Amino acid sequence: MLENKLGIDNSAALAREEERISKKKALELFENHILEHLPAGKFVTLQKIHAYLFSDIYDFAGKIRTVNLAKGNFRFAPLMYLGAALENINKMPQSDFDEIVEKYVEMNIAHPFREGNGRATRIWLDHILKTEIGRVVDWSKVDKEDYLLAMERSPIRDIEIKYLLKNALTDKIDSREVYMKGIDHSYYYEGYTAFQTEEL
Numbered sequence: 001m002l003e004n005k006l007g008i009d010n011s012a013a014l015a016r017e018e019e020r021i022s023k024k025k026a027l028e029l030f031e032n033h034i035l036e037h038l039p040a041g042k043f044v045t046l047q048k049i050h051a052y053l054f055s056d057i058y059d060f061a062g063k064i065r066t067v068n069l070a071k072g073n074f075r076f077a078p079l080m081y082l083g084a085a086l087e088n089i090n091k092m093p094q095s096d097f098d099e100i101v102e103k104y105v106e107m108n109i110a111h112p113f114r115e116g117n118g119r120a121t122r123i124w125l126d127h128i129l130k131t132e133i134g135r136v137v138d139w140s141k142v143d144k145e146d147y148l149l150a151m152e153r154s155p156i157r158d159i160e161i162k163y164l165l166k167n168a169l170t171d172k173i174d175s176r177e178v179y180m181k182g183i184d185h186s187y188y189y190e191g192y193t194a195f196q197t198e199e200l
Contacts (some may be wrong), residue, residue: 026183040131041094050120065114076111085110107156122182125156130173139181141168
């Protein structure tokens with residue numbers, strides 16, 4: 001149970017409110033053209049996206065996590081390497097589809113926030129794709145189970161996630177419906193557990 005600004009002490013109730021509020025904020029991001037004024041592919045942009053989505057819910061919105069995180073058997077970037085990992089991601093090229101997805105995979109491994117990484121990073125990914133190649137992902141065309149498995153394997157072999165996302169690309173970059181599908185899609189994939197540094 002995460003501490004929150006809403007005073008909610010029930011996990012299911014928090015999840016419902018988090019979904020409702022973050023979807024509303026995500027729509028505001030789109031309709032107010034906020035992303036258009038942010039640099040594509042930079043961590044500072046991801047921070048601003050995360051802060052915008054979750055600042056009404058969590059004090060840590062937009063702030064780099066202070067705990068180590070794991071999901072299943074996979075451990076995200078340890079705190080001691082997180083800063084360096086984010087600097088390296090900032091410098092990664094993003095001139096074509098393959099480079100952009102490689103950057104997305106690395107940001108998923110970094111998992112810089114305590115909660116809400118999937119939603120924020122998916123918006124961040126589409127912002128890069130839109131800026132660099134004039135396409136976005138139509139997430140309604142991405143099978144959720146295939147996506148989950150591909151993302152789990154992506155640190156070792158990213159060909160699957162590239163295949164899934166490439167086949168779902170669309171030129172409907174200004175479609176609100178396509179944009180919001182990425183927000184809906186993310187709720188299936190954000191469960192993870194905190195673990196202590198000494199377990200590393």
